[in-house]
Amino acid sequence: MILQAKDIELVARNLAIAREYPDDIVLNYTIKSLARSDYKMVGRDIENELQELRPAGQSSKRESGEESSFRPERTFRFTIDSDESQDKLIKRAKISRVASFWAVYVASGTIRSGKRMAFNFSSLCATLALTGMFVCLLSDVNKALILVINHILLTLAAVSGLVGVLFLFKIRSANLFFDEAATTAEMSAYLLARKTKNVWLIISFFSLLVSFSSFCISAQSGHLSVRGFVVSYGALVLALECALIAALFQLKQGVALEKVKRMTDQMCRPPIYHENAVVVRA
Amino acid sequence: MKIQKRLSVYGTATILIADMTSVCALVRTWKTWENVSINDNTIFRWATALLFVVSVVIVPIVYIYCSKIDASLSSNEDLKDKPKPSQRRTRK
Numbered sequence: 025m026i027l028q029a030k031d032i033e034l035v036a037r038n039l040a041i042a043r044e045y046p047d048d049i050v051l052n053y054t055i056k057s058l059a060r061s062d063y064k065m066v067g068r069d070i071e072n073e074l075q076e077l078r079p080a081g082q083s084s085k086r087e088s089g090e091e092s093s094f095r096p097e098r099t100f101r102f103t104i105d106s107d108e109s110q111d112k113l114i115k116r117a118k119i120s121r122v123a124s125f126w127a128v129y130v131a132s133g134t135i136r137s138g139k140r141m142a143f144n145f146s147s148l149c150a151t152l153a154l155t156g157m158f159v160c161l162l163s164d165v166n167k168a169l170i171l172v173i174n175h176i177l178l179t180l181a182a183v184s185g186l187v188g189v190l191f192l193f194k195i196r197s198a199n200l201f202f203d204e205a206a207t208t209a210e211m212s213a214y215l216l217a218r219k220t221k222n223v224w225l226i227i228s229f230f231s232l233l234v235s236f237s238s239f240c241i242s243a244q245s246g247h248l249s250v251r252g253f254v255v256s257y258g259a260l261v262l263a264l265e266c267a268l269i270a271a272l273f274q275l276k277q278g279v280a281l282e283k284v285k286r287m288t289d290q291m292c293r294p295p296i297y298h299e300n301a302v303v304v305r306a
Numbered sequence: 307m308k309i310q311k312r313l314s315v316y317g318t319a320t321i322l323i324a325d326m327t328s329v330c331a332l333v334r335t336w337k338t339w340e341n342v343s344i345n346d347n348t349i350f351r352w353a354t355a356l357l358f359v360v361s362v363v364i365v366p367i368v369y370i371y372c373s374k375i376d377a378s379l380s381s382n383e384d385l386k387d388k389p390k391p392s393q394r395r396t397r398k
Contacts, residue, residue, distance in 0.1 A: 209378045209379070210378065210379060212378050213374075213375045213378035213379045216371070216374060216375055216378070217375050220371050250339065250342070250346040250349050250350065251349055253335075254332075254349050254350065254353040257332060257335075257353075258353055258356065258357055261325075261328040261332075261357060262360065264324065264328070265321060265324060265325060265328075265361070265364065268320065268321050268324060269321060269364070269368050272313075272314075272317035272318075272321070272368070272372070273371075273372075275313060275317070276310075276313070276314075276372065276375050279310060279313075279379070280375065280378075280379060283379055
């Protein structure tokens with residue numbers, strides 16, 4: 025029996041809900057994977073997964089000769105054992121040969137969390153270095169020590185930021201989900217907000233680097249020159265502005281994600297029959 | 307969708323206020339800086355002008371992007387309440 029496309033969509037939605045991803049992203053990937061030559065094989069494996077997903081007593085099988093009247097059921101959570109490690113999940117995915125879908129899915133989650141951790145650590149170091157800069161400006165006590173700590177923090181922030189950028193390129197090179205054209209308006213809004221936020225965050229990060237470098241170079245001579253101050257101040261203001269814009273787009277992204285989730289949730293519901301809507305057959 | 311549009315307007319307004327505050331702070335630093343040479347004055351003048359222009363250019367760009375996102379989010383709002391042809395009941 026060849027698996028129906030709607031069944032695959034149901035599995036994709038369940039997986040998406042389980043992994044807290046926007047459903048449309050997974051649906052795009054699933055629909056894309058339908059064009060693969062090994063579709064039937066992958067379909068068989070997903071069908072096996074589907075049997076586990078369905079509640080007892082329900083079956084996707086249709087009686088022979090009867091017209092298909094499949095309606096996607098209300099989705100339910102596909103529980104993943106939290107004790108199960110990522111390696112085990114990938115291994116399990118390889119065993120069940122849904123690797124093209126499942127393992128990439130898990131790997132992308134790992135890359136994303138790595139990127140987030142790297143950028144968070146970089147931001148923390150940058151904030152601490154900024155505090156050190158202000159302390160250095162306001163008081164002359166332990167100036168050398170603070171400058172040394174600032175240098176270390178700056179190095180850590182730069183390295184961590186570069187690791188984050190590396191993860192970002194890794195996601196890009198993997199060509200996972202986000203390069204596809206969005207199918208719905210909500211999804212395109214979500215992708216636009218996300219992309220714009222990332223661009224502003226990168227500009228902010230590099231402005232911060234310029235600001236810190238300029239400050240450190242100008243502070244080496246013992247006194248702050250006008251040129252050093254102006255460059256450092258301008259870059260710092262630009263970094264702050266870009267961070268503010270990124271925060272705005274982060275809010276927008278959150279709202280768009282809610283809309284996407286609501287939309288896919290409505291898609292999964294059985295159709296609602298309106299009392300007054302009547303179609304008379306000829 | 308009104309909340310979305312308000313968020314865009316207030317967000318861009320906040321960014322603009324932050325920009326103008328930073329420009330004012332730079333001007334204040336310029337006026338209070340001791341022993342300013344002619345060369346330093348030129349640097350301060352150019353920096354202030356550049357910061358002001360960048361602020362004025364960036365804010366409309368942000369607002370345009372916000373409007374795009376708002377438009378995408380509100381495009382399906384009107385269609386949601388209408389029953390689709392596949393959701394209509396047939397009378398036998």
